[in-house]
Amino acid sequence: MNTTMYRDPANPLAVRKEADDHWTDLSECRGSDPEIFYPITEFGPARDQVAEAKRVCYRCAVAAECLDWALRAGEPAGIWGGTTPEERRYLRR
Ligand code: SF4
Structure with missing residues (x-):
């Protein structure tokens, strides 16, 4: 499987290595202010x-993929797939 280093659309400072044809190519948050996805509280x-x-x-066409990734990765911060960290903790239980 080919992999590509790419920037996380919700966090331009983060670089991730994932398979090509990644769902983030279709993310609605590309170009959005990343700060809204990482509220302090x-x-x-x-x-x-x-x-x-x-x-x-x-509005995002890949919200399900995004949420699935965040749940599997145990993403501890930020809004992913329309959920807060607290909401993801609830979903994982
Ligand atoms: S669901 Fe939200 S955080 Fe995830 S890719 Fe779409 S717009 Fe970005």
Whole structure:
């Protein structure tokens, strides 16, 4: 299987190595402000950030793939597949 180093669309500072034809090629968050996907908290004013990120995810054609990846990877931070870290912890249980 061929692999490619690519930048995570929700976190331009992160570089990941994944198989070619990756679902991130179709991600809705490409070009979005990455900060909205990494709120400091899920409460208070950051709730607006979370809501903004989720609105992007709800339009995303690869949200299911994104959520699946985040659950399998145990992604501890950020909005992935329209879910917060707390929501993913709940889904993993
Ligand atoms: S579901 Fe959200 S975080 Fe995941 S690729 Fe789509 S827009 Fe980006």
